[in-house]
Amino acid sequence: MASRLLLRFGALGYLVVLLLAPVVMITYRTFEHGVAPVVSALSSPTAHHAIYLSILVTLIAVPLNVAFGLVAGVAIARRRMPAGRAVNLLVNLPFAMSPVVIGLALYTLYGRGGWLGDWLSAHGIQVLFSLPALVLATTFVSLPFVVREVVPVLEEIGTDQEQAAATLGAGSMTTFWRITLPALRWALAYGVVLTAARALGEFGAVSIVSGNIVGQTQTLPLLVEERFRNFDAVGAYSAGFALALISLFIVAAMTVLSRRKEH
Amino acid sequence: MGALGPGAALLYLCLIVGLPVAALADRAATSHFWEAVTSPPARAALELTIELSAVTAAVNVVAGVLLGWVLVRDDFPGKSLVNGVIDLPFALPTIVAGLVLLSLYGPNSPVNVNVAQSRAAVLLAMLFVTLPFVIRAVQPVLLALDEEVEEAGTCLGASGWQNFRMLVWPAIRGATLVGAGLAFARALGEFGSIVLISGNIPFHTQVASVLISGQVESGDTSGAAAVSIVLLVLALVVLAGLELVVRRLARRRG
Numbered sequence: 001m002a003s004r005l006l007l008r009f010g011a012l013g014y015l016v017v018l019l020l021a022p023v024v025m026i027t028y029r030t031f032e033h034g035v036a037p038v039v040s041a042l043s044s045p046t047a048h049h050a051i052y053l054s055i056l057v058t059l060i061a062v063p064l065n066v067a068f069g070l071v072a073g074v075a076i077a078r079r080r081m082p083a084g085r086a087v088n089l090l091v092n093l094p095f096a097m098s099p100v101v102i103g104l105a106l107y108t109l110y111g112r113g114g115w116l117g118d119w120l121s122a123h124g125i126q127v128l129f130s131l132p133a134l135v136l137a138t139t140f141v142s143l144p145f146v147v148r149e150v151v152p153v154l155e156e157i158g159t160d161q162e163q164a165a166a167t168l169g170a171g172s173m174t175t176f177w178r179i180t181l182p183a184l185r186w187a188l189a190y191g192v193v194l195t196a197a198r199a200l201g202e203f204g205a206v207s208i209v210s211g212n213i214v215g216q217t218q219t220l221p222l223l224v225e226e227r228f229r230n231f232d233a234v235g236a237y238s239a240g241f242a243l244a245l246i247s248l249f250i251v252a253a254m255t256v257l258s259r260r261k262e263h
Numbered sequence: 264m265g266a267l268g269p270g271a272a273l274l275y276l277c278l279i280v281g282l283p284v285a286a287l288a289d290r291a292a293t294s295h296f297w298e299a300v301t302s303p304p305a306r307a308a309l310e311l312t313i314e315l316s317a318v319t320a321a322v323n324v325v326a327g328v329l330l331g332w333v334l335v336r337d338d339f340p341g342k343s344l345v346n347g348v349i350d351l352p353f354a355l356p357t358i359v360a361g362l363v364l365l366s367l368y369g370p371n372s373p374v375n376v377n378v379a380q381s382r383a384a385v386l387l388a389m390l391f392v393t394l395p396f397v398i399r400a401v402q403p404v405l406l407a408l409d410e411e412v413e414e415a416g417t418c419l420g421a422s423g424w425q426n427f428r429m430l431v432w433p434a435i436r437g438a439t440l441v442g443a444g445l446a447f448a449r450a451l452g453e454f455g456s457i458v459l460i461s462g463n464i465p466f467h468t469q470v471a472s473v474l475i476s477g478q479v480e481s482g483d484t485s486g487a488a489a490v491s492i493v494l495l496v497l498a499l500v501v502l503a504g505l506e507l508v509v510r511r512l513a514r515r516r517g
Contacts, residue, residue: 011330012345015330018394019351026359026362028366029366072275074268080266081273090277095502096448096495096502099452099472100475100476100491101494104488108286108290109286115289140279140280143279200356202356203356208476221455224362225458225459240359240363247354251354
């Protein structure tokens with residue numbers, strides 16, 4: 001019994017030292033001088049624009065990856081995807097790559113001397129250091145989440161119900177909306193939450209391609225870094241705390257959805 | 264959806280992922296590749312990254328198995344809440360993770376522990392972001408493992424440690440390895456949580472990802488691309504190895 005207690009306190013101690021105490025501390029640091037500085041730090045035009053931009057990029061990246069995840073997921077699970085192994089590698093590549101490397105890959109493609117960069121800039125299209133680059137980076141890093149949630153569920157449910165629907169005369173779109181999608185709803189919701197979490201918080205890839213132009217290409221995580229480097233502790237902690245609060249909601253959603261998913 | 268769906272998905276995948284990665288490989292493939300990868304700062308950064316990632320994986324094996332076991336076999340008030348917060352490092356933006364650690368273990372630390380700009384800080388950040396991997400790999404296996412087997416062991420006079428070594432460990436070894444491998448691969452490329460707390464001191468706390476970011480800033484994209492390719496190949500080798508482990512585990516379970 002004593003050893004059991006020892007193990008419990010060892011495990012929980014590690015968790016407190018590494019995770020819980022620091023999270024409590026950032027909350028304290030944020031509100032050290034009251035609520036007013038936090039409110040003013042978050043309501044400056046710069047902060048407003050950063051929040052707006054982070055949400056905008058997330059709202060573009062999530063639907064793109066949901067559409068891709070559903071179409072590719074069905075094709076992979078039903079073995080209709082050409083070049084299956086290469087597709088599998090490409091789908092998992094974003095997880096194997098450092099965010100900085102992802103940013104650099106986009107930088108070399110769309111930057112000066114890049115395969116597309118010179119052609120695009122000759123035609124007056126700016127990708128790097130503007131919204132398209134933020135969207136491309138965010139889409140890249142968050143691409144695998146939906147597919148990877150959807151494929152195992154599709155493989156598990158099989159095609160019996162879909163074939164039955166087809167026999168009864170349902171077209172492939174009807175079958176998808178009425179049979180396949182309802183079966184996928186919790187896995188899809190879980191994938192969307194993971195995608196959104198990653199999109200909102202992405203830092204490394206975005207920091208390489210955004211140029212971090214205040215009021216233009218500065219997302220909320222980039223704002224946190226810039227304020228910290230400029231010794232604006234309250235500003236950095238306020239923005240960081242806002243992001244941490246969002247993460248808490250995301251974790252709660254993950255917990256609820258992963259339970260639903262299992263039933 | 265016919266052939267249109269798979270075709271469109273493939274095109275999207277190539278445009279979003281394939282093309283940038285090909286461009287990166289092309290940028291790295293210069294005659295200076297080896298020079299760029301073996302230059303003293305690049306070598307130091309790569310070695311430090313691999314070393315600290317290995318330490319991260321090792322610490323995660325111990326801490327992850329311990330936490331996984333406590334969360335499955337033990338019972339205490341607030342357990343489900345603790346189980347929930349384990350995922351926080353996955354949901355927290357990495358730059359915030361770094362800030363969170365700095366608020367407690369940085370300058371003006373209220374507990375008088377300032378690790379900023381040291382290797383310990385880099386390790387701390389790596390441990391923070393990889394916390395869930397081993398725990399989440401081990402938990403389902405422990406849940407499926409019949410507790411009565413351990414009770415029988417105890418009845419036959421086995422100590423807690425013997426029980427663990429002979430009954431529990433063989434069952435969770437594979438899952439632990441997978442979790443540790445994922446943690447290693449994640450630590451290799453970690454950037455956001457490290458960039459503020461490490462101080463970016465060459466030959467001391469500069470990890471590969473921070474080096475790459477600096478090289479891009481100073482305009483050396485082919486050098487940055489070379490280091491990136493090394494990092495990427497390393498992670499791919501680790502993940503391919505894990506794939507083999509997973510397949511062997513699946514076969515054994517039948």
